[in-house]
Amino acid sequence: MQIVLREVHDSDLPVFFRQMNDPEALHMAAFTPKDPADRDAFDAHWKRIRASADVQRTILADGDVVGSAAVYGEPGEREVTYWIDRAYWGRGIATAALRELIVQVPERPLYARAAADNTGSLRVLEKCGFRVAAQASGYAQARGAEIDEFVLTLDA
Numbered sequence: 001m002q003i004v005l006r007e008v009h010d011s012d013l014p015v016f017f018r019q020m021n022d023p024e025a026l027h028m029a030a031f032t033p034k035d036p037a038d039r040d041a042f043d044a045h046w047k048r049i050r051a052s053a054d055v056q057r058t059i060l061a062d063g064d065v066v067g068s069a070a071v072y073g074e075p076g077e078r079e080v081t082y083w084i085d086r087a088y089w090g091r092g093i094a095t096a097a098l099r100e101l102i103v104q105v106p107e108r109p110l111y112a113r114a115a116a117d118n119t120g121s122l123r124v125l126e127k128c129g130f131r132v133a134a135q136a137s138g139y140a141q142a143r144g145a146e147i148d149e150f151v152l153t154l155d156a
């Protein structure tokens, strides 16, 4: 499968909206928007981030839009994030996409956060060279509770 990262197109947004409303994915990610089904809030969020200095990428697998990946935040505190359509899980796509993203964004350190029980995301990060630097806790909208999370860094 050929994995490519490209700029986000307007036509990707309805696909992201569907992918980011999958209940299983939301549970897994845990730290999610207050109301992921609010299309106006989704559109306002994407309008804001597409106008920012954040790096936003659409993930293509053999030409299909299968997810998104980004680097966002203040200089020196930049974080990676990614989301893959559930229909494509378990095929190495997140790992390939994150590997490419950290080549495209050479600044270091880069940070990541994952719910402590998001073993898939933690494994993706570990395979790309991120290491757990701290444990924290925060309110996870998708769980309706305070949960543990790991903070990871990529230093070199």
Ligand SMILES: CC(C)(COP(=O)(O)OP(=O)(O)OC[C@H]1O[C@@H](n2cnc3c(N)ncnc32)[C@H](O)[C@@H]1OP(=O)(O)O)[C@@H](O)C(=O)NCCC(=O)NCCS
Pocket: 025, 026, 028, 029, 030, 081, 082, 083, 084, 085, 088, 089, 090, 091, 092, 093, 094, 095, 096, 113, 114, 115, 118, 119, 120, 121, 123, 124
């Ligand atoms: C987490 C997520 C990005 C993984 O995407 P993916 O394309 O399936 O990941 P990969 O195929 O690259 O898998 C990488 C590794 O993680 C493991 N893995 C993936 N999902 C897993 C799961 N649910 N449980 C345990 N391990 C998992 C794979 O087995 C693989 O490990 P291996 O190479 O040692 O076998 C995807 O499930 C997702 O988008 N989830 C919802 C959003 C989310 O959680 N984003 C991250 C927020 S921090």
